[in-house]
Amino acid sequence: MYPTEVDITVPNGNKWSQKTGLFIDNEFVPSVKGETIEVEDPGTTKTICSVYLADKEDINKAVVAAKKAYYETWSHYSGQKRAEILYRLADLIKENSSHVADLESLESGKPKDNNAILDVLHTADVFRYYAGLAVGAQDGKTIETDPAKFTYTITEPYGVCGAVIAWNFPCSTFSWKVAPCLAAGNTLVLKTAELTPLSALYISELAVKAGLPAGVLNVTCGLGNTAGSALAEHPDVRKISFTGSTGVGVKIQEAGSKNLKYCTLECGGKSPLVVYDDADFDQAIKWASFGIFFNKGEICTASSRIYVQDTIYDEFVKKLTKYVEENLVQGPQFKKGVNVGPQVNKKQMERVLGYIEKGVAEGAKIATGGKRATVEGETGYFIEPTIFVDCNQKMSIVQEEIFGPVVTVSKFHTDEESIQLSNDSIYGLAAYVFTTNIKRSQKFIREVESGQIFVNVTFAADFRVPFGGYKMSGRGRELGEAGLSAFQQTKAVHYNLGIEL
Numbered sequence: 001m002y003p004t005e006v007d008i009t010v011p012n013g014n015k016w017s018q019k020t021g022l023f024i025d026n027e028f029v030p031s032v033k034g035e036t037i038e039v040e041d042p043g044t045t046k047t048i049c050s051v052y053l054a055d056k057e058d059i060n061k062a063v064v065a066a067k068k069a070y071y072e073t074w075s076h077y078s079g080q081k082r083a084e085i086l087y088r089l090a091d092l093i094k095e096n097s098s099h100v101a102d103l104e105s106l107e108s109g110k111p112k113d114n115n116a117i118l119d120v121l122h123t124a125d126v127f128r129y130y131a132g133l134a135v136g137a138q139d140g141k142t143i144e145t146d147p148a149k150f151t152y153t154i155t156e157p158y159g160v161c162g163a164v165i166a167w168n169f170p171c172s173t174f175s176w177k178v179a180p181c182l183a184a185g186n187t188l189v190l191k192t193a194e195l196t197p198l199s200a201l202y203i204s205e206l207a208v209k210a211g212l213p214a215g216v217l218n219v220t221c222g223l224g225n226t227a228g229s230a231l232a233e234h235p236d237v238r239k240i241s242f243t244g245s246t247g248v249g250v251k252i253q254e255a256g257s258k259n260l261k262y263c264t265l266e267c268g269g270k271s272p273l274v275v276y277d278d279a280d281f282d283q284a285i286k287w288a289s290f291g292i293f294f295n296k297g298e299i300c301t302a303s304s305r306i307y308v309q310d311t312i313y314d315e316f317v318k319k320l321t322k323y324v325e326e327n328l329v330q331g332p333q334f335k336k337g338v339n340v341g342p343q344v345n346k347k348q349m350e351r352v353l354g355y356i357e358k359g360v361a362e363g364a365k366i367a368t369g370g371k372r373a374t375v376e377g378e379t380g381y382f383i384e385p386t387i388f389v390d391c392n393q394k395m396s397i398v399q400e401e402i403f404g405p406v407v408t409v410s411k412f413h414t415d416e417e418s419i420q421l422s423n424d425s426i427y428g429l430a431a432y433v434f435t436t437n438i439k440r441s442q443k444f445i446r447e448v449e450s451g452q453i454f455v456n457v458t459f460a461a462d463f464r465v466p467f468g469g470y471k472m473s474g475r476g477r478e479l480g481e482a483g484l485s486a487f488q489q490t491k492a493v494h495y496n497l498g499i500e501l
Helices: 056-072 079-095 097-108 112-134 170-183 198-209 224-233 246-259 281-297 313-327 346-361 415-423 438-447 480-485
Strands: 005-009 015-019 022-024 027-029 036-041 046-052 149-157 160-164 187-192 217-221 239-243 262-266 272-275 305-309 365-368 386-389 406-412 431-434 453-455 488-496
Touching: 005 046, 015 198, 022 056, 036 097, 046 198, 056 160, 056 187, 056 217, 056 224, 079 097, 079 112, 079 170, 079 198, 097 112, 097 170, 097 198, 112 170, 112 480, 160 170, 160 224, 170 187, 170 198, 170 239, 170 480, 187 198, 187 224, 198 217, 224 246, 239 246, 246 262, 272 281, 272 415, 281 313, 281 406, 281 431, 305 313, 305 415, 313 365, 313 386, 313 406, 346 365, 346 406, 406 415, 415 438, 431 438, 438 453
Parallel strands: 160 187, 160 239, 187 217, 239 262, 272 305, 272 431, 305 406, 386 406, 431 453
Antiparallel strands: 005 015, 022 027, 022 217, 036 046, 149 488, 365 386
């Protein structure tokens, strides 16, 4: 039997004892079948450790614990008491942020100093934000109807909720689900991505230290077709929140329909970035690079298809290529100065390389990059930041989500054409526009089919602002007050004060 705690060493020399069990009822336990899965460092391709892998029986145990905790404990806590626990957890995450960032870097391939640490500090902010909202989370309002009636609403939690999180931002997506869910008064069973379970398991330890009652939060690592399906189908899970690919999101919604679960789905994207001829050119170059190559392109809101007005197209391509070649430093995630790490695993690397081959076959030209990167002394899953130019809408690399450091650049002539090209996608998660003309930007904002529009900036989501997409990018919203509402349901009360029949 594999242990539920092992010693691990990070390439930067830090050492600690890592929990490897399923976190159920505030304890780290082996899975029922005893199955484990290896967690890999994508920078070195070496195994970090193994963790227990949940199956249907384990998910049921976690749901039973969550249901018991909801009815016997958590539903009796005031908003103030829930808030105090979430505030303590936020403080503990911040106090241990370097340690959590080590874990996130190690398992996901993010450079620690300019990528993973930002994710961890954001995670602490999310917990602190929803701690503040927890105090009034179950407030309702009175509604004037008839002088002889007293009519009001009560905002209530669902009860037991489920969550499935992604591997590209394991800490962020953990907080986006856990913090509003618990603040609203629900209990939760969460499934991590099998590639990146370590940071979530460690934050679960911190939750115990913060005083979270047993069973309120349960964290499992499992495969989508077993643990994920079991969670989505479970009759005692009333709501599920998912972050991941569009294809899996469709399966989650189908599985959840068996008991009409409310589903929040944050799925894929193929976000356009439009550069008009009046844009601040140098800033547009920098933000365009950041929008696709930050987090090595493994971002659902990545600005992965760029459209540039034809009058400035050639100059833009030249300067973007020069900027990328001179400013992006590729290497292992704990090396100082590195800002582009390895892809999360071999499968993802090969998927991205396959798209690069397809792009060339379809007639796109490579301005820079285009192959597996050679990093001295390392065997990790590195891909050169790649820019395709002279692309068209029929190309797979323009239409399909690649989820890697690959961007396409195309030209347009009129404003109407830029909007038409932006909307020519099954996705609608984010869109970016660069212009100094307010009227132009307002037309773009109104006419582009996307859940989020960013003007003269990329990848600037904020925990106080709703996050979500249109079309096949998902349904519902996370973050902000909308994120809390996603874990709540409204009860209407009609009280007769004197109406007689």
